[in-house]
Amino acid sequence: MWQPIETAPRDGTWILLRGRNGAGLPMIPVVAAWRVGEGTGDALRRTWRDSASLKDVSTLTKEDGGAQPDWAQLPSE
Secondary structure: OOEEHHHOOOOOOOEEEEOEOOOOOEOOOEEEEEEOOOOOHHHHOOEEEEOOOOOEOHHHHOOEOOEOOEEEEOOOO
């Protein structure tokens, strides 16, 4: 079940993170977690990070035209 991004865990738990496009429609979700990246500089800042690259994907959590981003738990096996 999709929930408002404000309720997403910020303890390093991997989740499905879904932004909205300019029309307010949901985008394809990515697996992400609130964590520090790798490297130096901005990479050491805590933010929403993609599971494959640890790149900052916090732009997905921004409201776009009033459309709210959301999150869901990863499905169990």
